[in-house]
Amino acid sequence: MANPPKILLLTTIASSYTGANTVGQAREQYSPNTYIIRVPDPVMFPENFYLRCFQKGIDGIIIMSSGSDCPYEGAYARLSGRVARVYKLMKEKSIPIHKLKLTTICTVCKHPFLKEISDMQAAIAKEKLA
Amino acid sequence: MNAPVNTNASVNANATSNPKADVLIIGAGIAGLQASLDLADQNRQVILVERNPSIGGRMINLSKVYPTLDCASCITTPRMASASHHPNINALTYSEVKNVEKHGTGFRVTVVKKPRYIDEDKCIGCKRCEEACPVFVKDEFEHNFGAKKAISIPFTNAIPQLPVLDINNCTLCGACANACPTDCINYTQQPVETVYEVGAILVSTGYQLTPANAKPQYGGDKFTNVLTALQGERLLAPHGPFGRVLRPSDGKIPDNIAFIQCAGSRDQSIGLPYCSRVCCMYAIKQAMLLSGSLPTADITIYYMDIRAFGKGYEQFYQNAKAMGIHFVKAKVARIKETEDKNLMLRIERQEDQSQPEEVQHDMVVLSLGLKPDWNPEAINLNVHTEYDGFVKSPKAPLQPNITTMEGIFAAGAATGPKDIVDTIGEACAGAMEIENHLRRMEWRLS
Amino acid sequence: MxxxxxxxxxxxxxxxxxxxxxxxxxxxxxxxxxxxxxxxxxxxxxxxxxxxxxxxxxxxxxxxxxxxxxxxxxxxxxxxxxxxxxxxxxxxxxxxxxxxxxxxxxxxxxxxxxxxxxxxxxxxxxxxxxxxxxxxxxxxxxxxxxxxxxxxxxxxxxxxxxxxxxxxxENIRVGANKHAIVIGGGPAGMRSAISLADRGLQVSLVESGNKLGGRLLEIDTVYPTNEKAEDILETLKTDIRARKNIGVYLNNEIANISGFVGNFQATLKNGETIAAGAVVMATGNKSYEPFEGEFGYRTQDNVVTMPEFHGILCNIRNNTSTNKDFIHNGKHIQSIAFIHCVGSRQQAETHQPQADGKLNEYCSRICCSTTLQAVNEVKKHFPNVKVFDVYRDIRTYARFTEDGLYEKASKNGTLFFRYTEEQLPTVQGKNITVKDVLTWNEEVTFEAELIVLATGIVPNNITNIVEKLKLPIGADRFLSEAHPKLRPVEVANTGVYLAGTCQAPMDLVESCVGAAAASSKAAIVLGKDHIELDPYVAFVKPEKCDGCQKCLPECSYVGAIFMNKDGKAEVNPALCKGCGACVAVCPQRALDLKGWSLEQIEAMVDAIAEA
The missing domain is CATH 3.40.50 (Rossmann fold)
Incomplete structure (x- = not known):
């Protein structure tokens, strides 16, 4: 049996990592094929970091940024600029772009957190079928 | 305080070597948190006393905050965590200041720790007791929207993550004790009194909303779909009680919502002649958030003057107008409830026409005012209040943190209604005044 | 179990x-x-x-x-x-x-x-x-x-x-010069200097004018306490004089300033140099200057700004032989009108942009109360003078101003007219025409012999310091704090703090609060022997750096990353906030974050992926 797809959640110390904890404190359930990595800010990742992840076998990446709550100046603008360039590279390499999603998750964003995961699951499942 | 005090605690209170600290802060809302961090970062030992089971105050209860629309929890939780982890801050939650007396250049403060009915050192915050408990009680954090268990952690991001057992509603069934993996439930726990010796005190006791029935003609306490401003906050919070916006009477999505400004302020007849400073902005913010989640809803704000005076606030107000929120200069004379729980407002417009008219809405939020949450005179403190009930600032223009009693300072809404930005500034200022007071007094911890 | x-x-x-x-x-x-x-x-x-x-x-x-x-x-x-x-x-x-x-x-x-x-x-x-x-x-x-x-x-x-x-x-330790420069000698600067001096720091208070006091010098009484501004100023000056560790520099300015937290160097106009650990900006504000013809300003001699009116009132009140009557320019004034929101709350539809093309969209916060204070002073000393108040919204939010000023004015015979942004009042000689909301939008014309424009406030011109310290300026031209709630008196560059109206319009109480808050932040930094900062900052592996400089524009923190004399990138750990924006763009992977290195995260991904 094939292993279930692996989804990487890149979270920020300032907001989305805490948001993931809020989901846990509320005992909301989601799929276990999700792996949370916490960093100060995903702006640190170069374009090829994402390509490398896909190459290594990660099936989907959700970047859970702090958005307007971001404590670092200009980081969100730089991050979204970079993600746009990653999409371009993904297209060039024929990697389906739904495998990468940039979103904003706050410290209490329970429902958006769960929705992002189920959306990504659905997108990957659809891709596998096709 | 009417809880019994056990004899051991009394012995402790009379002990000669009382625990000492530089500063005791009364109230761990955003003002108390900010002041405690500013003092602790200057190497002062701080005791932070909070009456509620969690630190965080009113701010942690809000949805998003103006004018940046940051999520309130996201701004508050990092500060709560910093304060609770800070080596120089001792946060005493679920504790109240019972007495303050002058002692040398400083004070002796009696603090009563209320029983949570658990062993706080052993509890791991796992909520198994909460899952096992069969008794439901009203959820105060959600302003009575929804229910919680009789033993529960007060809200998801509470600090500390410790449950409180509501002993008045507990049936002593033992389910929580059975479920607890660390055997920490203690049904017979007693309040504990401790006397602290400190060099200075900060009063940061915040505000409460004016009562929903302050103006009986609005039916704030009778009509299900007339909400208080703080209920409005919970309705809009990302982790709110319903997870989305709906009206309480029937769970329908409201599509014609009204805000009534000055529903608890600027009115001599209800004893609140002053402006509460925050209501215009929170109403505009709630209206914007409502408009975001219910794009087709009609939202009207009935007002006398819009007081968008802070940095970026006027622009915020103009954005709300551009979003299509209706601002109507009118007084609301009264509200009646219709059979289907809609609300009929009798309004008197200030512009266009003078005839009173009846307007129907399906949900109404009362922009209630702010009144002091604590009267320092109640514990025999020589800290005086003004006719508005807030702490008096005798050195007002230059040093508003100073009170009528030397060594006791005040910050935030304790000295009058104030929004978060102004409160945080005043808390930092209070920390500076306290630091310099301790230096002047040559206060030493040992 | x-x-x-x-x-x-x-x-x-x-x-x-x-x-x-x-x-x-x-x-x-x-x-x-x-x-x-x-x-x-x-x-x-x-x-x-x-x-x-x-x-x-x-x-x-x-x-x-x-x-x-x-x-x-x-x-x-x-x-x-x-x-x-x-x-x-x-x-x-x-x-x-x-x-x-x-x-x-x-x-x-x-x-x-x-x-x-x-x-x-x-x-x-x-x-x-x-x-x-x-x-x-x-x-x-x-x-x-x-x-x-x-x-x-x-x-x-x-x-x-x-x-x-x-x-x-290890935590980053930076030496700190226990000396603060306070720029601006108004009430905020004076309060800040006093607080910092009491905290045991050496303070240099630099004022461009020839005396301390700032805009307190312009006014007679302050609301809501009705204290004389000169008495308040005297208290402040006495406190300054009593502190030996405050050096006051009058008629002086910052000619040059550079450095970072713990280590700033300033050169004054007179050539003197000051080394300091922190800089408090208390550069204050000035009154909005209406353009020629705005509500008759400068085209009619009966139209004055609020500061000009304060001057007139002070002169009359000080001249004890004639101070029973309101005499201005030799004329017996029987009626005065005040027009609110001049230079504030401007909108594209109805207002002319400023010289820099911008509108003053902000509310100046203090003018409603300042105006009502003036209204009540006139009514108190010259009860026979008719007073008109032409407003948009009355914003008496501050403690004791709703009842102490607004309600008082409503009861002392002052006549209120209310206009909206859709149609501004017009001034023709003595005639003022208002489309008045209070009389159900009827157009009302009345006469006033003296017309006072409640001018808003704008920040002082501090371009030199802003450029030297690379300080952030908002769309409203005031200095921008790093975050209104998380870091309300700090800017992105640590070591520079904002006191009072350089940041936004504020009244006297609020300026003093801002000053004490800024002092608290400076005291936290300078109070210890060393400034301790988190170790999670970027660092350069010099052997890998080829000097391409791609990292430089990625950094939002001035001076945090720079090219050293060897032509390699170098991080100043005292200024770096550790966001990692530079890490992402380094083609040689010469840059990384301490405690959160790219290599570490990649290894984590591998561990997750390769099972």
Whole structure:
């Protein structure tokens, strides 16, 4: 049996990592094929970091940024600029772009957190079928 | 305080070597948190006393905050965590200041720790007791929207993550004790009194909303779909009680919502002649958030003057107008409830026409005012209040943190209604005044 | 009641052999770092069933025992308990391990607890990694114990991969010059100087004018206390004089200023140099200057601004022989009108842009109360003078102003007219025409002999300092704080603090609060012998840097990254905030973040991906 797809959640110390904890404190359930990595800010990742992840076998990446709550100046603008360039590279390499999603998750964003995961699951499942 | 005090605690209170600290802060809302961090970062030992089971105050209860629309929890939780982890801050939650007396250049403060009915050192915050408990009680954090268990952690991001057992509603069934993996439930726990010796005190006791029935003609306490401003906050919070916006009477999505400004302020007849400073902005913010989640809803704000005076606030107000929120200069004379729980407002417009008219809405939020949450005179403190009930600032223009009693300072809404930005500034200022007071007094911890 | 339920899980799920010990330990994790001396201790917490009821902690601990660099792998019922911490401390002190991974609850709860345990055992506290298998595994995958166990193993492996690449870190220490420069000698600057001096710091108070006092010098009485401005000023001056550690520089300005927190160098206009650890901006505001013809300003001699009116009122009041009557320009004034929001709350539809093309969209905060204070002063001293107040919204928000000023004015015979942004009032000689909301939008014209424009406030011109210190300016031309709630009196560059109206319109009380708040922040930084900063900052591996400079424009913090004399990028750890924006763009991978290196994260991803 094939292993279930692996989804990487890149979270920020300032907001989305805490948001993931809020989901846990509320005992909301989601799929276990999700792996949370916490960093100060995903702006640190170069374009090829994402390509490398896909190459290594990660099936989907959700970047859970702090958005307007971001404590670092200009980081969100730089991050979204970079993600746009990653999409371009993904297209060039024929990697389906739904495998990468940039979103904003706050410290209490329970429902958006769960929705992002189920959306990504659905997108990957659809891709596998096709 | 009417809880019994056990004899051991009394012995402790009379002990000669009382625990000492530089500063005791009364109230761990955003003002108390900010002041405690500013003092602790200057190497002062701080005791932070909070009456509620969690630190965080009113701010942690809000949805998003103006004018940046940051999520309130996201701004508050990092500060709560910093304060609770800070080596120089001792946060005493679920504790109240019972007495303050002058002692040398400083004070002796009696603090009563209320029983949570658990062993706080052993509890791991796992909520198994909460899952096992069969008794439901009203959820105060959600302003009575929804229910919680009789033993529960007060809200998801509470600090500390410790449950409180509501002993008045507990049936002593033992389910929580059975479920607890660390055997920490203690049904017979007693309040504990401790006397602290400190060099200075900060009063940061915040505000409460004016009562929903302050103006009986609005039916704030009778009509299900007339909400208080703080209920409005919970309705809009990302982790709110319903997870989305709906009206309480029937769970329908409201599509014609009204805000009534000055529903608890600027009115001599209800004893609140002053402006509460925050209501215009929170109403505009709630209206914007409502408009975001219910794009087709009609939202009207009935007002006398819009007081968008802070940095970026006027622009915020103009954005709300551009979003299509209706601002109507009118007084609301009264509200009646219709059979289907809609609300009929009798309004008197200030512009266009003078005839009173009846307007129907399906949900109404009362922009209630702010009144002091604590009267320092109640514990025999020589800290005086003004006719508005807030702490008096005798050195007002230059040093508003100073009170009528030397060594006791005040910050935030304790000295009058104030929004978060102004409160945080005043808390930092209070920390500076306290630091310099301790230096002047040559206060030493040992 | 706490029991290991691995068997149960096995029964429920059948294929628990899926992640056998061998499967995990023989993983092809090639060990590319020089890691022979790295011995990781792994501790898996049951959390009294909170984790172990779902996750087979035994399987996690056993499965990691043979993982590269793992010296010890244990499970325990409560790792956070004293007994649990003792396990770690003993393993460190006996020399068995020199890196620690605990798989337990959220790091928000106990990361610090365990770092402190490492410290007590004599190990650098940053050689610790906390893996969250409660909030982010056992609590959220209750019905899938097998998958949750596998996830816990992968997350813990990722934690091991991170910590085996981790060096011990030290907090960054920067020397601090215990001297503050306060720029601006108005009430905010004076209050700030006094607070900082009391805190034991040396203060240089620099004022461009020839006396201290700022805009307090312009006014007669302050609201809401009705105190004389000159009395308040005298109190401030006495306090300044009494403090030997305040140096006052009048008729002087900052000619040049540079540096960073702890180490600023300023040169004054007179050539004197000051070395300081912090800079307090108290550069204040001035009154809005209406353009020629705005409500008749400068085209009619009966139209004055609020500061001009204060001057007129002071002159009349000081001339005791004639101070019973309001005489201006030799004329007996019988009626005065005040027009609110001049230079404030401007909108594109109705207002003319300023010289820089911008509108003053902001509310100036103080003009409503200032106007009503003036209205009441006129009514008090010249009760026969008719007073008209033409407003948009009355914003008497400050304590005691709603009843003390507004209500008083409503009762003393002042006539109010209300206009909207859709149609501004017009002034023709003595005639003022208002489309008045209060009379149901009728157009009303009345006569006033003197017309006072309640002019808003604009920041003083401080272009020189702004450019030298690279300070952020908002769309409203005021200085921008880093965050209105998180860092309300700080700017992105640490060491520069905002006091009073350089930041936004404020009244006297609020300016003094801002000044004390700015002083508190400066005192936190300068109060200690060294400034301690988090170690999580960017760093350059000089051997890899080829000097391409791509990192420079990525940094939002002035001076945090720069080219050194060897042509290599260099990070000033005192200024770097550790966001990592520079790391992403370095083609040579010469830049990385301490404690969060790209290499570490990549190794974590590999551990998760390659199972």
């Amino acid at each position: 706490i029991e290991n339920n691995c068997e149960n899980n096995g029964e429920n799920n059948g294929d628990s052999n899926n992640i056998s010990k061998n499967n995990i330990s023989k993983n092809n994790c090639d060990d590319n770092s020089d890691s022979t001396n790295i011995r990781v201790g792994v501790y898996v917490c049951h959390c009294g069933g909170n984790i172990s009821d779902v996750i087979c902690v035994k399987k996690v601990a056993e499965g990691l025992a043979n993982y590269p660099n793992v010296a010890i792998s244990k499970e325990y019922v409560f790792m956070c308990s004293d007994a649990g911490q003792k396990l770690i401390i003993e393993d460190i002190t006996s020399g068995k391990i020199n890196r620690v991974v605990v798989a337990a609850c959220s790091p928000a709860l106990h990361e610090l607890t365990f770092r402190k345990a490492l410290q007590r055992a004599g190990l650098n506290p940053f050689l610790y990694e906390h893996v969250n298998i409660r909030e982010q595994a056992s609590w959220v995958h209750k019905k899938e114990p097998e998958a949750a166990t596998q996830k816990a193993i992968l997350l813990t492996r990722a934690g091991i991969e991170k910590i085996r690449r981790q060096e011990g870190l």
